[in-house]
Amino acid sequence: MAGKAxxxxxxxxxxxxxxxxxxxxxxxxxEGRLVRIGASLDAPGAEIIEAEGHWVLPGLVDACVxxxxxxxxxxxxxASESRAAAAGGITHLAAQPDCGPVDxxxxxxxxxxxxxxxxxxxxxxxxxxxxxxxxxQLAEMFTLAxxxxxxxxxxxxxVADALILKRxxxxxxxxxxxxxxxxxxxxxxxxxxxxxxxVAARLGLPGIPAVAExxxxxxxxxxxxxxxxxxxxxQISSRESLHLLxxxxxxxxxxxxxxxxxxxxLDEDALxxxxxxxxxxxxxxxxxxxxxxxAAVADxxxxxxxxxxxxxxxxxxxxxxxxxxxxxxxxxxxxxxxxKLVSDGDxxxxxxxxxxxxxxxxxxxxxxxxxxTGRPASxxxxxxxxxxxxxxxxxxxxxxxxxxxxxxxxxVKLTLCHGRLSWRGGD
Amino acid sequence: MTLAPPPSSxxxxxxxxKLRHFLSVEHLSRSLLEEILDTAASFVDVGDRAxxxxxxxxxxxxxxxxxxxxxxxxxxxxxxxxxxxxxxLNLDIAKSATSKGETLLDTLxxxxxxxxxxxxxxxxxxxxxxFIAEQVTPRVAVINAGDGRHAHPxxxxxxxxxxxxxxxxxxxxxxxxxxxxxxxxVARSQAHALNILGAEEVRFIGPKxxxxxxxxxxxxxxxxxxxxxxxxxxxxxxxxxxxxxxxSALLPSEGEFYRLYGLNNDKLRHxxxxxxxxxxxxxxxxxxxASEVADGPRSVILNQVTFGIAVRMAVMxxxxxxxxxxxxxxxxxxxxR
Numbered sequence: 001m002a003g004k005a006x007x008x009x010x011x012x013x014x015x016x017x018x019x020x021x022x023x024x025x026x027x028x029x030x031e032g033r034l035v036r037i038g039a040s041l042d043a044p045g046a047e048i049i050e051a052e053g054h055w056v057l058p059g060l061v062d063a064c065v066x067x068x069x070x071x072x073x074x075x076x077x078x079a080s081e082s083r084a085a086a087a088g089g090i091t092h093l094a095a096q097p098d099c100g101p102v103d104x105x106x107x108x109x110x111x112x113x114x115x116x117x118x119x120x121x122x123x124x125x126x127x128x129x130x131x132x133x134x135x136x137q138l139a140e141m142f143t144l145a146x147x148x149x150x151x152x153x154x155x156x157x158x159v160a161d162a163l164i165l166k167r168x169x170x171x172x173x174x175x176x177x178x179x180x181x182x183x184x185x186x187x188x189x190x191x192x193x194x195x196x197x198x199v200a201a202r203l204g205l206p207g208i209p210a211v212a213e214x215x216x217x218x219x220x221x222x223x224x225x226x227x228x229x230x231x232x233x234x235q236i237s238s239r240e241s242l243h244l245l246x247x248x249x250x251x252x253x254x255x256x257x258x259x260x261x262x263x264x265x266l267d268e269d270a271l272x273x274x275x276x277x278x279x280x281x282x283x284x285x286x287x288x289x290x291x292x293x294x295a296a297v298a299d300x301x302x303x304x305x306x307x308x309x310x311x312x313x314x315x316x317x318x319x320x321x322x323x324x325x326x327x328x329x330x331x332x333x334x335x336x337x338x339x340k341l342v343s344d345g346d347x348x349x350x351x352x353x354x355x356x357x358x359x360x361x362x363x364x365x366x367x368x369x370x371x372x373t374g375r376p377a378s379x380x381x382x383x384x385x386x387x388x389x390x391x392x393x394x395x396x397x398x399x400x401x402x403x404x405x406x407x408x409x410x411x412v413k414l415t416l417c418h419g420r421l422s423w424r425g426g427d
Numbered sequence: 428m429t430l431a432p433p434p435s436s437x438x439x440x441x442x443x444x445k446l447r448h449f450l451s452v453e454h455l456s457r458s459l460l461e462e463i464l465d466t467a468a469s470f471v472d473v474g475d476r477a478x479x480x481x482x483x484x485x486x487x488x489x490x491x492x493x494x495x496x497x498x499x500x501x502x503x504x505x506x507x508x509x510x511x512x513x514x515x516l517n518l519d520i521a522k523s524a525t526s527k528g529e530t531l532l533d534t535l536x537x538x539x540x541x542x543x544x545x546x547x548x549x550x551x552x553x554x555x556x557x558f559i560a561e562q563v564t565p566r567v568a569v570i571n572a573g574d575g576r577h578a579h580p581x582x583x584x585x586x587x588x589x590x591x592x593x594x595x596x597x598x599x600x601x602x603x604x605x606x607x608x609x610x611x612x613v614a615r616s617q618a619h620a621l622n623i624l625g626a627e628e629v630r631f632i633g634p635k636x637x638x639x640x641x642x643x644x645x646x647x648x649x650x651x652x653x654x655x656x657x658x659x660x661x662x663x664x665x666x667x668x669x670x671x672x673x674x675s676a677l678l679p680s681e682g683e684f685y686r687l688y689g690l691n692n693d694k695l696r697h698x699x700x701x702x703x704x705x706x707x708x709x710x711x712x713x714x715x716x717a718s719e720v721a722d723g724p725r726s727v728i729l730n731q732v733t734f735g736i737a738v739r740m741a742v743m744x745x746x747x748x749x750x751x752x753x754x755x756x757x758x759x760x761x762x763x764r
Contacts, residue, residue: 198644202453204553204577204615207640273438274554318532318562320552322575 004032004419008043012051017354018370032419034377051381059091059378061369063258063360064234064306067095075313076397079118084331084395086120086423089380089412092368094124098155103128103139105147120422124150129168133157153180169227178230181220188212193322195283199268208283210238217241221248232363233257237282239292256363259293260308261337276317276324277402294346304360307334311398329398336408376419383411447749448560448569449742451578452619466741483744484513487544491517494550504547507739553577568746583616585735593703603630606666606715607637613707618645632656636677653688657697664705668715681714691717703727
């Protein structure tokens with residue numbers, strides 16, 4: 001692992017959405033800590049990084065990543081995937097509880113150990129809310145939180161029984177643990193692999209209706225209100241869900257939400273030709289949903305944008321569409337695609353960057369995603385104007401992405417994670 | 428951005444627009460569909476000859492790859508291939524390899540080694556023949572014999588042949604397709620074919636539980652009332668209702684379905700007096716169609732089967748010829764790819 005950084009990053013465009021800072025400045029990092037941000041800093045002995053023409057951003061916080069421990073069936077390991085994160089300017093990863101499943105302190109220790117040893121990113125495990133994610137018995141949430149979990153959740157697994165779910169939430173609320181929800185009614189989604197809309201109707205793909213999400217979200221919100229638990233809703237995909245979230249916020253519920261970057265850029269049309277790299281759950285929805293999601297990110301109804309990283313081996317995608325394993329490998333493209341949203345005029349720069357830095361940190365209740373002096377530095381230096389072919393620089397073990405053959409903007413020159421150098425790109 | 432994969436037309440056609448796979452009717456041109464029908468017409472009388480064979484596919488190997496069993500469809504493809512003088516291999520994969528855990532890709536790689544010239548594919552997953560044509564066997568012609576709920580293009584084309592035979596053409600025609608649209612690859616392919624060939628109106632009739640959401644995207648008018656839907660139509664196509672639809676709460680009973688959507692003479696009255704009645708078979712008497720209609724003067728159900736062989740011969744010979752023009756003559760080209 002790299003030692004604590006002693007750097008002077010000079011003349012970059014420093015953008016820190018949390019403080020509203022957007023100016024040309026120098027940053028001094030000493031003993032891994034961000035000491036000063038200012039004009040014409042001087043630091044004898046520090047390595048000078050010339051960042052003129054580049055951007056300096058807080059390290060990205062990705063609120064939804066599926067990593068794998070051996071045996072999970074996914075491709076790649078914590079080292080390979082966190083390295084892809086570092087190369088994409090991401091410093092904090094919230095790992096979904098289906099990684100293990102994360103229902104014992106030993107699994108949490110294993111994840112933290114592997115992540116620490118690799119040293120590419122801070123991996124923040126989300127604990128399983130029920131044992132084995134089975135939805136029947138409470139997991140030891142307190143013990144798991146003590147072991148280092150930042151929240152509890154069920155990933156894609158459901159707690160079907162409303163009574164058990166209510167007790168899970170009450171128990172989590174006892175320790176003020178945030179709960180991560182991924183709303184999708186299992187019965188309404190059963191057997192489906194595509195948005196229940198015109199493209200699925202034409203291609204004959206079994207559909208997952210938008211109401212599968214909103215029905216479950218409505219139930220979750222009512223139970224959140226009844227139990228007072230802090231709630232974060234992940235991977236929102238439909239217009240109907242946005243009405244429910246807005247209403248919940250109006251009533252003052254402690255809720256936040258995220259959306260995957262893919263649902264902001266792609267819609268059901270991407271499935272044309274049975275492109276299995278666009279097989280993802282929740283499914284890519286209609287273009288009106290996509291527009292509504294963009295508006296919801298712009299107005300803050302949706303706080304954060306995440307990668308929804310799911311690395312899948314090529315053989316799991318080499319099959320007829322409905323038989324393929326859902327998921328898009330997203331760490332390599334999160335930052336480039338956020339830049340694309342901005343350059344396409346779909347989101348203003350400050351809000352787009354906030355949605356991958358300070359906002360997800362707030363949703364997760366962690367101190368990250370901003371350039372704070374006096375704290376270990378997590379940041380990245382980015383050549384935002386440069387573009388490159390993604391395929392030749394792909395680092396995730398999962399090459400399952402509709403963007404693999406695309407040329408996208410943004411090359412990360414350097415990433416600092418918690419005071420240590422986690423990525424340095426060639427020129 | 429090179430995000431979108433090629434539309435189905437690009438996969439199915441050679442650079443100069445000839446058919447090389449037949450995966451879906453969607454996006455094909457009217458002239459190509461007419462070519463299929465015209466070619467089929469030239470094959471219709473082959474079955475009446477003393478020697479029921481033409482030598483167009485002599486020396487070619489056609490493999491019937493049925494991942495979902497279907498004796499009827501497989502038999503008509505087999506007969507069509509044999510009448511074209513091809514060697515035919517029937518593989519009932521539903522009962523063999525994939526049930527032992529072999530992936531589709533592994534199965535196909537094994538079959539490639541047999542140097543087949545054509546795969547006739549039936550698969551339970553929508554899009555499977557596209558996957559096979561694109562990913563696995565670029566030089567083997569792939570004919571879709573039914574994939575999931577997506578497409579059954581040879582069935583649709585034999586239906587078009589039947590309609591053209593009895594109605595002379597498609598201009599001004601109103602065609603109703605009735606029943607379980609949701610699960611029907613036949614209905615989807617028929618809608619595309621009818622729209623491409625210039626029918627005036629395609630109607631889908633059924634209860635909302637058996638109609639896909641946004642099915643209007645197929646260019647159809649939707650009716651839930653059968654009497655209204657049948658008004659003034661020239662062709663009525665009944666779909667088979669699978670019994671398991673009752674188990675999954677899509678319908679209360681066969682009896683209520685028959686009362687609402689079963690075709691009897693009383694309902695048929697609302698169609699045009701010269702309307703024909705079609706069904707892809709096998710029919711469920713008393714479930715979607717009354718015997719008085721199935722065996723009645725307006726029914727052309729049995730003729731569909733005869734035309735089906737000719738249409739499959741047409742598609743098979745056109746696809747083989749398209750592959751040859753795309754890859755040069757096959758002689759001396761023995762590497763199988």
